[in-house]
Amino acid sequence: MKITLKVWRQKNNQDTGRFVQYVRDNVSPDMSFLEMLDVLNEDLIAKGEVSVAFDHDCREGICGSCSMVINGRAHGPRNLTTACQLHMREFSDGDTICVEPWRAKAFPVLKDLVVDRSAFDRIIQAGGFISVNTGSASDANLTLISKEASDASFDAAACIGCGACVAACPNASAMLFTAAKVSHLGLLPQGQPERYTRVMNMVEQMDNEGFGACTNHGECQEACPKGISIGFIARMNKDYAKATLCPTEISSDKLKAQ
């Protein structure tokens, strides 16, 4: 296959950046998208040019490193697929493919397609955990958890923290990411003691990082490679509303941490 690439090149955070065109011959349909970029980089290095920087690691769609907008879609055209799992057979001979980094104020570009997603870690730091020190747990089977609750919690916990939801959202909102963690923990009995302080603190941190608000476009759900439902955003909003509007319903000690 012959492919024309338009790749976002940006030397560093200060640089303004621009698209650079590369024409690729002999692209195999069985190559992954990142392997196609590997081969481009090999050629660039051989020619004495600087290779294209992009985040990637496991290449199995689970680590959440890869982060590129391909033809205007976070992770590219195939649903439920990260860029590393996308294969060139999704494209046709003669296509022009545009490759950009995640674009969001809270994810500054570091170089080319590499962005800084440490804002996500700080949202987790604000409350995305259950406070249990090593060694203090009781026997695992003492807490019964219905299969339904456990499965629903898992559906939220499947988030890989890639940031596609932010990249796809016209407001660059991190509501899906935050809601996934709030729901993963809030659906389990172990997560109940901190349920309402957690949602308050995580949402506050999300706002402080400069992510936008949710206005129900639903783009995040479409872009999410793990199929995380915006139903979790509704669930988070319910918890948040309860925590802020009906604090009497929640025992005072649960709000103490605020």
Next chain:
Amino acid sequence: MNLNSNIPSGPIEKKWDQHRFDLKLVNPANKRKYTVIVVGTGLAGASASASLAELGYNVKTFCFQDSPRRAHSIAAQGGINAAKNYKNDGDSIYRLFYDTVKGGDFRAREANVFRLAQVSVNIIDQCVAQGVPFAREYGGLLDNRSFGGAQVSRTFYARGQTGQQLLIGAYQALERQIAAGGVKMYPRTEMLDLVLVEGKAKGIVVRDLVTGKIESHVADAVVLATGGYGNVFYLSTNAKGCNVTATWRAHKKGAGFANPCFTQIHPTCIPVSGEYQSKLTLMSESLRNDGRIWVPKKKGDTRSPDQIPEEDRDYYLERRYPSFGNLVPRDVASRAAKERCDSGFGVGPGGLGVYLDFAASIKRLGKEAIEERYGNLFEMYERITDENPYKIPMRIYPAVHYTMGGLWVDYNLMSTIPGLYVIGEANFSDHGANRLGASALMQGLADGYFILPYTIGDYLSKQTPGGLDTSHTAFKNAESEVTTKTNKLLSLNGKRTVDSFHKELGKIMWDECGMGRNKAGLEKALKNIPTLREEFWKNVKISGSGEELNQDLERAGRVADFLEFGELMCLDAYTREESCGGHFREEYQTPEGEALRNDDKFCYSAVWEYKGEKTAPVLHKESLSFEHVHLTQRSYK
């Protein structure tokens, strides 16, 4: 080189309890005065960082990824073993211990393995308390399944994403400690050297991968949790960033490297599709619970698999190993696949594949049940190969997956360098010559949550905290060595890319030190690797500069280390004139083609001491004794 394993005396069931009592404690008020560096944030590193900070130590944690949550533990699919005996099928701590020693082909320390089995039960409790959504039964209790090489159901799992869920649990515990101020986190920061002061590990030199700045960090102890070295083969199931740099550079500073030739080839991976291939993808071996492995009985049978009738199929694992069948341990399953393919019965491009067939299970249990169990794996397979495994059998082939070898550690997980601890896959301790399925997650978390936090206190209690800063000459010298090396790489401006060297090294390693090894091949590799290394240092070409985010430069440093390490690996394989577990020397096999150990001569861990660039490494031996699990030839017939 002092190889005192410091195994406590007393009966095996009592060793760890007694040892925990004998270990000295650090006064709670003094813990914050001690700084511990942890390198790596996989299951071992993240759990250790969180646990140490919870105890009150001042922790500095480093990872090369953009977030600690990305470490490669995240990709583990199948599950985690624990001797809970929730299934009432006869499991016990002793049985898990027995299975692990035997599965490791008698090349691990009994005392370490017993402790691993003991703490396995605490790991599940801890993870559930953190909110890890393990699979459950309708009654609300935890579900278990049996997993590669075990005859009891002791594996806890979270769909096909167990590693992800366990790592997220440990990551969240780590982030909680970062917020509480107990851990200072340094993402996108790569360790490039270990610093010793008066023979003790006192810090590291790192490169900030965004700015390129080289700097040092001081500590009272250093913990390496930097994973395995499978990427020495270039193609493996490891993440692209996995490397040997941290452990190799510690080795060059005096840490003994144990059993580097013990590598695990996983039987169920997606076969290679072309020259551009950048990594291999694992299909969890849990698939072997419901999939049947076969090849055509006739050589070069090109019929599509659904056109090949039952009588023309060879279910070779069921044929050779009637009692374990498709569930034989990984090394046995991998070699059997290689044997069939080498004999000309392989399927798919180049004949390098065997079928993993779900038709019988789909017929017996229904498509829905199979989808429930393996849906995400089937989808992944289809995304990569464009074939639907519900209709046509999967094609699989073995691939490098895990490395049992690593830095030598004693019972306290301390290396031969005082104050340098090594945990998780980076150390050599518990799996002997072959790791059983679902035991890597168990070991990483055992080391990080439940072993290191106790044992490191004993060492720290005997040290005066602090007293050093990065102006010390040891740090300045190490920084200057690292800077010189980086500048040299950038100045070479040769003709070949880093990846081209890495691929060539990988081919040598796979051909001569992969699934099968022999004297002549290893001799060839020992000749070719130094030549390739020499060329690398004359002819490698790296784009960009050192003062910026430069992924070529990162890779170059890692490949430079692989080019040194690969030679040691081959030397270790050459020296071990026996077959055991994942190390299969073709000269040493039973008439049936099984691994033939030589316990009279090789019942030891081989520990290599670095002697300098131009001098051959020296082999030291830690002999192994087996008092509980008696030395026998493994049989899965």
